[in-house]
Amino acid sequence: MFQIDLVERCRKNDRKAQLKLYKQYCDGMYCVAMRFLNNADDAEDVLQEAFIKAFQKIHQYGGEVTFGAWLKRIVINKCIDFLKAKRLDHVELKDYQMQVVEDESWSVAPSISVEEVRQTMEQLPDKYRYVLQLYLVEGYDHEEIAQILGLTPTASRTRLLRGKGHLRKLLKNKSHGTGS
Structure with a gap:
């Protein structure tokens, strides 16, 4: 009840x-921002913007999810907006260019650290990276990822699988390259 009163x-x-x-x-939202931005100053800036937006839009919070989950979505969207603004060369793939192939394997070589x-x-x-991070690190499902990123759930699944493939290839090169 305390949380509801506070809101x-x-x-x-x-x-x-x-x-x-x-x-x-x-503190928790700062950690979320850091996972996306990897820069303390940027994370602090984005966090402040996210809280300002949350307090401005708090009348839109309906209680369907916890306040923390609602706020986390705002923080993630602010991080993504920040990164998009930083990289203007962002290219979107259209859904019709994508095919989903189910692959649940997430194993990597034991020699590779987290x-x-x-x-x-x-x-x-x-x-x-956004889809992988939202799915693996933040724990969102494809419906939620689709809402956050403005995609379809199919596009989210496809990007997850393609991202996993790219990640595997990079990790394989790392383990077999000059870095090992």
Whole structure:
């Protein structure tokens, strides 16, 4: 009940309630922003923008999901917007260019660390990296990813599979290349 009261007070523009909500979620949302941006200054900037937007749009929060999940979606969208603005060469694939092939295998060579996988994901094109990150790290399903990125669920699945393929290829090159 406390969470609902706090959100209600924020809807009435109660600054103390906003500060309390901010303090409750800022560390977790900062971690989300850092996973996308890998830059502390950028993550802080995007986090502030996300909280401002959340407080401006808090009347749209309907309670269908937890407040944290609602806020996380805002943070992720702000991160993606930031990255898109930073890289104007973003190219979208159309759904008709994609085919989905189911492949549930996510194994990599035991010699490859989680940190190596994370760093290698950074090398992927944004369209694949976003879907991989939302699916693997943030735990969203394809319906949710589609909503966040403005895709269809089929496009989300396709990008996940293609991204996984690119990731495997990069990791294979890393393990067989001069880096090992």
